[in-house]
Amino acid sequence: MFEARLSSTALLKKIVDALKEILHQSTLDCSDSGIQLQAMDNSHVSLVSMSLRSDCFEKYRCDRNLSLGLDLRSLTKVLKCASGDDAVTIKSADKADKLQLSFESASMDRTADYELRLLNLDQEHLAIPETDYACVVHMPATEFARICRDLSTFSESVVIACTKDGIKFSANGEMGSVNIKLSETSKGDVSVQVEEPVTLSFAGRYLNTFTRATPLSEKVKISMAPEVPLLVEYPIEDYGYIRYYLAPKVDEPDS
């Protein structure tokens, strides 16, 4: 028996919005300690990893480890039917082929019960090696989203360069070129820890799908090291995170 209750549906909506673009279907691994998800995106280029501790929930019970295969687009449709301030309870029996979602409104005597078919999905467990990153940048999540969107106008590739002076995003295309520079600010909006400067090139459209997680967090953490995948991390309050990994482009970035 698995049962988890959140006092507000809003958080669940944000998490599913952050995942559904990059994964159409995926498996939630539920255990006593919380819920985990790890998967390659639909085109097998980037990787997403989510962790949500059990203390995020008002009520949490997981008698035995359970893998719930979900169609995230169907789940999105169900969540669209709920108000952000509804309480939501997610339930599944141990060998069930269905996930139950119950929404209760505080203000009205209204309950809405949904049953979603569970899917049998192949699951490859991917080991993510621990990495010592040469550069770690914290910046406002909305600013990162805006830069990724703006640079996509110019080119498919985005170059990210990190030095002690700050972080620079560049793109170069038919129409012209763009450089956006952020420096560490006194008010602490942007912070940069650099052991060694790094310049890497990435496919902009993956960065753009990562920014679907923007509503989850005020800040995003960007970690880079030469020749290893970029890590873009959005904390989920104090209860976990969504992490996106994207390998750099092999061709030399034009910095």
Next chain:
Amino acid sequence: MFEARLSSTALLKKIVDALKEILHQSTLDCSDSGIQLQAMDNSHVSLVSMSLRSDCFEKYRCDRNLSLGLDLRSLTKVLKCASGDDAVTIKSADKADKLQLSFESASMDRTADYELRLLNLDQEHLAIPETDYACVVHMPATEFARICRDLSTFSESVVIACTKDGIKFSANGEMGSVNIKLSETSKGDVSVQVEEPVTLSFAGRYLNTFTRATPLSEKVKISMAPEVPLLVEYPIEDYGYIRYYLAPKVDEPDS
């Protein structure tokens, strides 16, 4: 000579919005007592009936009974050109082939006069038999609209079940199933009068078009009896109503 003046165009906009999706063209029957409309929807499945008493108007004159055949989509285009707080005067001579609409703004010396071609439409007068309904439910119109929209995500059919405990809406499709239950609330948002419990199945897309009338009324009244059409009624302030009728699906509802 027919002439009717409303101090605000907003009400007229809401009425036409409630009709234009279900009827592309229709005939308004004007008499000394007010304006009536009754017609099958474009696909001849549901029926709509509107009544607006003459005292709804600031000024009302109808010398002899008049049938005005209108293209509701053209009328919508004209109404889009008016502000909700313009005063509007509708006029037609006795054997005219045109309807005149004049809009006056309070704040500026602006008048806008429109002439719409009238249409000769075949008109069948449909008798709606008086029915004693086994269940009558009053509920917030926005809640009804939201439920109809949400259930359409799951299935073409919507099952409505009414008992002394409340009203339940259900749908069951490929993706999964949903049950939404509303109970009578102490604050009177939802009230249920039940002589005999009724469960009927309906085509959700018609219910959805009925909810175009939502801006007209705070509450909607839903009346059901076995084997007779559902009645969904939106009052137009104290001056009349829009009523929609929809026959239940003949196949057994899966309750």
Next chain:
Amino acid sequence: MFEARLSSTALLKKIVDALKEILHQSTLDCSDSGIQLQAMDNSHVSLVSMSLRSDCFEKYRCDRNLSLGLDLRSLTKVLKCASGDDAVTIKSADKADKLQLSFESASMDRTADYELRLLNLDQEHLAIPETDYACVVHMPATEFARICRDLSTFSESVVIACTKDGIKFSANGEMGSVNIKLSETSKGDVSVQVEEPVTLSFAGRYLNTFTRATPLSEKVKISMAPEVPLLVEYPIEDYGYIRYYLAPKVDEPDS
């Protein structure tokens, strides 16, 4: 060397929005006194003329006359990436093939530098003859935009008639007809100077593209004389204007 700095990008956005629909590409003529643009629209029917004096800019330097051929759609994409309250500096070296745009945000240590390719465009200099207009109307720019949009619903042609009583806009099509009359108001929203009444017919879709300039000015000035092009003028604060010219339709207007 050309360099011009505006303390807010908002004005530049409005100017480019007013031009980009009517001109996909165009040449800015920069001189010591300011920036000028004059061109036929993409379909060579209407003419647009812009003038912006150098004192509009916080900083302005133009060592020698310079013609900057720009793709206005690319420029629009760049401006979309900037906030309205960013400061913007536009630069170009004397024989450069690039235009540099630099945006600085006040609130954050953020700079965004763009380079746009310059184009070699054929430029015909069109003499606009001085005209004594028989009618000059000042009216709210939003009202003019609304009327042009509303009348397009009815017909491709818009008849504008100006008399001492006011200005009247008419359209007549399949669906019906419309007349919108504005009179001079005591509060001065609408003012009409008439030496001789004028009635002319115009292609509505050009009028509609002119109204892209609406956010620039509270008032628009409309000048007419028999058999000469209509002039629609939007002042750019106290620093210049955008003027649109449109020849009347040759067929007799049905007034």
